[in-house]
Amino acid sequence: MRLSGRMSDSNRIEGKAVADGVLAQCRRDVEDLRARGIVPGLAVVLVGDDPASAFYVGSKERTCRELGFHSVKLEMPASTTERELLDTVRRLNADPAVHGILVQSPPPPHIDEAKVVEAIDPRKDVDGFHPVNVAGLALEDARAFTPCTPAGCMKLIEAAGAETRGAEVVVLGRSMIVGKPMALLLMAKGADATVTVAHSRTRDLAAVTRRADILIAAVGRPEMVRADFVKEGAVVIDVGINRVEDASAKRGYRIVGDVAFDEVAPKCRAITPVPGGVGPMTIAMLMSNTIKACRLQHGL
């Protein structure tokens, strides 16, 4: 098994530990860049006052500061016009101290999100959602930025010691944020997996997912993946973050994944928990993408 990041004794893939490994590498990269007089910069733009968005933006800013990035946090009111937001993006595009730009999703409903994403300079699109980067992923262009969640899943698969080459991988879910980029990453040269994308219209879903040596659950349905969905010895990556009511929990709800962890885990060679699996990876990969952007923009 090749392990990057510390693993516990059980078959749980500890996302926090793997993410810490990625962030430790980022820290070394920041030192290297500083020695050349370069400081990686990330700008995060938050429009409106959605509490979940504010929480994510706060975490990103904190991680930037911990790593020694130049961190720009722009908070704009919910009444911000599309024009104002586009102008802000263009200013950040032109700012040489900013290597990565992220506009926290979703913006208020009067703003066309696709337009905002397309306004970001693709070389600064560290979220990987600009059409140039989406195409770059399909075209296997190494300069393209990979969306952070699927990139994080790839690291978790590696950390679990699972070989993708020739493996049967089933991606459950076909969203543009996770399912499709995940499938494209896994079928690319080098990864070389045999990838099946399954979804709500798939007939006999459990039979399809049971083929998987590696199963990625990214469907957004709480604990949908049961024991009979999983082959003995499979590696399971659970991307789901679902809120379910729970009167016994302090907040009245708890967070569960797309996988029924307790019944699936005993069958798995390795499995990510929720929380503490894919979640911590997303921010780590954002930082890693920002360093990549910084390097490319400085011709390194």
Added chain:
Amino acid sequence: MRLSGRMSDSNRIEGKAVADGVLAQCRRDVEDLRARGIVPGLAVVLVGDDPASAFYVGSKERTCRELGFHSVKLEMPASTTERELLDTVRRLNADPAVHGILVQSPPPPHIDEAKVVEAIDPRKDVDGFHPVNVAGLALEDARAFTPCTPAGCMKLIEAAGAETRGAEVVVLGRSMIVGKPMALLLMAKGADATVTVAHSRTRDLAAVTRRADILIAAVGRPEMVRADFVKEGAVVIDVGINRVEDASAKRGYRIVGDVAFDEVAPKCRAITPVPGGVGPMTIAMLMSNTIKACRLQHGL
């Protein structure tokens, strides 16, 4: 069975007949547009004197004329510089009588093909290879242009009366020209297939392809798909066009697909021959894309 295009009595999917159906629709569309004073225009640029490329360009020009398109054929010498070709593309981008632009692939080796494709206005990229259109396909944007060969395969599947929704589809081959766009089209909402992309690194390839209700062979290896690769009753679409030596043939070679037709056909519900299957569809879909481009550019 829903049939578009005439089918023969056998289980052969007659690509020529289906293509003729698409072209007949194009002809009606041309008449509609003419009634509004609009003539669809396609520009095809050929650089150098590769005989196969010259042949394809000739066919495209002929089909344009048959349909009553405004047809521009530009033949440039092999010594054309990248700069000159890019200038030509920019002139065509600016020409309101030209709705579609195609630079015949491959250009001479001193020209960066990706740069040329990216120079084409995405709204005129009727080949569907511009990053904006590649991304549009992944993002299921109806305005995006779909590459002609996979779009043609979708029509052939429809002509065979095969339902994609919930079907197990295996795409053999992961190229950006066919395999990947084919997979993205088939997994999109509306098509709703369960899609597996298999390739040279797939373990036990025959077992994987045998799952397919619909099998797309796009691997470029002559007659690689044998009887044991195919499930009884499957629909098989053969994208391969391979030249194999044949002393008994007049030219010393014959054209075969990726499928060993004679042994596979008896197992199939429907199968495309080579030649006469996917081939005729590619030009038909190019014409169809040009009409779509013309309409979008005129706000129709």
